[in-house]
Amino acid sequence: MPLIKVQTSATAPAQSEVETMLKSLSAALAKHLGKPESYVMTALESDATMTFGGTSAPTCYVEIKNVGSMSPQQTKAMSQDFCQKLSEGLGVPSNRIYIEFADSKGSMWGWNGSTF
Numbered sequence: 001m002p003l004i005k006v007q008t009s010a011t012a013p014a015q016s017e018v019e020t021m022l023k024s025l026s027a028a029l030a031k032h033l034g035k036p037e038s039y040v041m042t043a044l045e046s047d048a049t050m051t052f053g054g055t056s057a058p059t060c061y062v063e064i065k066n067v068g069s070m071s072p073q074q075t076k077a078m079s080q081d082f083c084q085k086l087s088e089g090l091g092v093p094s095n096r097i098y099i100e101f102a103d104s105k106g107s108m109w110g111w112n113g114s115t116f
Helices: 015-033 072-090
Strands: 003-008 041-045 060-067 097-104
Touching: 003 015, 003 072, 015 041, 015 072, 060 072, 072 097
Parallel strands: 003 041, 060 097
Antiparallel strands: 003 060
8 A cells, every 4th residue: 555656867777776775665665654565565667757956967756655644754754764765776866856745545545456
């Protein structure tokens, strides 16, 4: 049910590094939200055509979605953690990363032929 989806204009590192980064994001998201990692999904879309602040320098847009609600303290901690992880993993400066946090009702999230 939790999802972290990263879109970036940066070129992805080697596949093994991408997998390591996505696994790190998955574990961190589960920990921040107190949810089982077995429900966490991660995605990376690299080499996207993007601009930020009027330039095409490397940038990221991140979506974090969760069934239930995230507190302001959680989103602040996640912003700090994920900006650092993505900056290190993709070489995108933290000040060129936007993160959108979205809460969702269980009935609006489908899985395994049903909803949460």
